[in-house]
Amino acid sequence: xxxxxxxxxxxxxxxxxxxxxxxxxxxxxxxxxxxxxxxxxxxxxxxxxxxxxxxxxxxxxxxxxxxxxxxxxxxxxxxxxxxxxxxxxxxxxxxxxxxxxxxxxxxxxxxxxxxxxxxxxxxxxxxxxxxxxxxxxxxxxxxxxxxxxxxxxxxxxxxxxxxxxxxxxxxxxxxxxxxxxxxxxxxxxxxxxxxxxxxxxxxxxxxxxxxxxxxxxxxxxxxxxxxxxxxxxxxxxxxxxxxxxxxxxxxxxxxxxxxxxxxxxxxxxxxxx
Numbered sequence: 001x002x003x004x005x006x007x008x009x010x011x012x013x014x015x016x017x018x019x020x021x022x023x024x025x026x027x028x029x030x031x032x033x034x035x036x037x038x039x040x041x042x043x044x045x046x047x048x049x050x051x052x053x054x055x056x057x058x059x060x061x062x063x064x065x066x067x068x069x070x071x072x073x074x075x076x077x078x079x080x081x082x083x084x085x086x087x088x089x090x091x092x093x094x095x096x097x098x099x100x101x102x103x104x105x106x107x108x109x110x111x112x113x114x115x116x117x118x119x120x121x122x123x124x125x126x127x128x129x130x131x132x133x134x135x136x137x138x139x140x141x142x143x144x145x146x147x148x149x150x151x152x153x154x155x156x157x158x159x160x161x162x163x164x165x166x167x168x169x170x171x172x173x174x175x176x177x178x179x180x181x182x183x184x185x186x187x188x189x190x191x192x193x194x195x196x197x198x199x200x201x202x203x204x205x206x207x208x209x210x211x212x213x214x215x216x217x218x219x220x221x222x223x224x225x226x227x228x229x230x231x232x233x234x235x236x237x238x239x240x241x242x243x244x245x246x247x248x249x250x251x252x253x254x255x256x257x258x259x260x261x262x263x264x265x266x267x268x269x270x271x272x273x
Contacts, residue, residue, distance in 0.1 A: 001068075001111055001151040003096065007047030011066070013136055014050055014057040017262065019250050024263070028061055028136050038063055038134045059101065059140070062109075065133030068151065069158055071108040072100075072137060073128040075184055082106070085123055089161065090144070095152040099142040106144065107137055111151050112158040121165030130162055182210045185229050185236075189263075193218065196260040209237055218256045219244055 013036040014029040028036040028043075031053045036043040041063075050060045064070045071093060076086035086106065090097055095110040114132035121128055131137075143149060189212045190200055198214040201224060205211070209228040217225025217239050225239035238244055238252035247255065257263055 003149065003151075006062070006068070006109075006151060010041065010044050010046055011063045011068075012045050012047045012050045012139075013043065013061045013063060014053070015059055015061045015136070015138055017058045019254055021250070023250070024253065026058070026061075026138060029057060036136075038136050059138055061136045062139045063136045064109075064131050065135070067111055067113060069110050069112040069114055070131045070135065070137050071110070071128065071158075071161065072131070073106045073108070074126055075102075075104045075187075076106055076126045077104045083125055086126060089123075089128075090147060092161070093152075093154050093157055095148055095154055096150060097144040097147040098140055099144060101138050101140055107139075109151050110154040110158055112153070112155045114162060115159065116162070116166065119162065119166055123165070128165075130158070130165065182229070185210065186212055189227060192263055211240075217241065217244065218260065219252065 014031055015026045016029055018025055018027045020027065028038065030036045030043050031045055031049055033056075034043070044063055047060065054060055062068075071089065073086045073089065076083045077099070082090070090106065090108060093108050093110055095108055097106055097108045099105070100107055114130065118129065118131040118133075118135055121130070129135075186203055193200055193212070193214050196218065198216065198218055200212065201215045202213045203211070204213070211226045211228035213224060213226035215224045217223050219225065219239065220241075220243055223241050223243070225241060225244060227236060227238055229236055236249050236253075238247065238249050244252055253263055
């Protein structure tokens with residue numbers, strides 16, 4: 001299946017970055033602004049219909065299912081290089097692959113069908129998902145060099161990958177932060193702080209939270225500040241000084257984004273195992 005053939009299908013939605021219950025979320029929308037639903041094809045459109053209004057949204061998304069499966073690999077591009085184990089998955093599937101909006105992930109689309117529910121998995125240093133029906137993904141069109149520009153038939157390969165990683169998505173809540181969760185959070189926040197010219201003064205764990213401290217605070221210049229994740233790797237906390245602590249995570253992060261630009265951090269981070 002060529003990309004043009006995929007784009008002609010009625011399986012496309014808009015998406016907009018919004019704060020939902022304090023969490024930075026990619027919300028699927030119809031071109032007219034109403035909510036789109038992953039399981040309701042009446043809310044889907046063609047790629048051309050979506051692109052006609054793309055300037056009003058954060059981007060375009062594609063809905064999987066009906067013979068199209070997605071393999072989503074998170075945080076696999078580090079310092080411009082793809083992690084070896086992620087590259088091995090790309091090579092096995094050998095189908096259309098693109099770089100995700102964050103610039104650190106990969107989305108692989110194949111012509112295949114899942115034999116069971118959508119799953120999440122952890123593979124070494126990164127996490128990922130394999131999805132069939134009932135899911136949408138942001139679509140950038142940033143094709144990964146060296147991979148096919150078409151969606152290739154890969155049923156056997158998807159079945160083998162699915163069998164290997166057939167563990168349902170779960171949130172981590174056992175009171176101990178996963179090392180890769182902390183590493184991912186610290187890397188993302190550090191890069192953001194450096195982009196807005198804040199100096200990283202310390203990374204420490206205290207009171208059950210892993211904190212990245214900056215000078216000055218990203219919201220107020222009259223004190224140092226920082227953000228972190230709780231010990232179970234689930235919830236972000238914002239700057240803990242009184243001027244910022246009075247705000248919830250959603251309010252604080254929204255104020256920071258208005259001052260500096262999108263943080264691209266989630267208020268509630270779900271890690272998979």
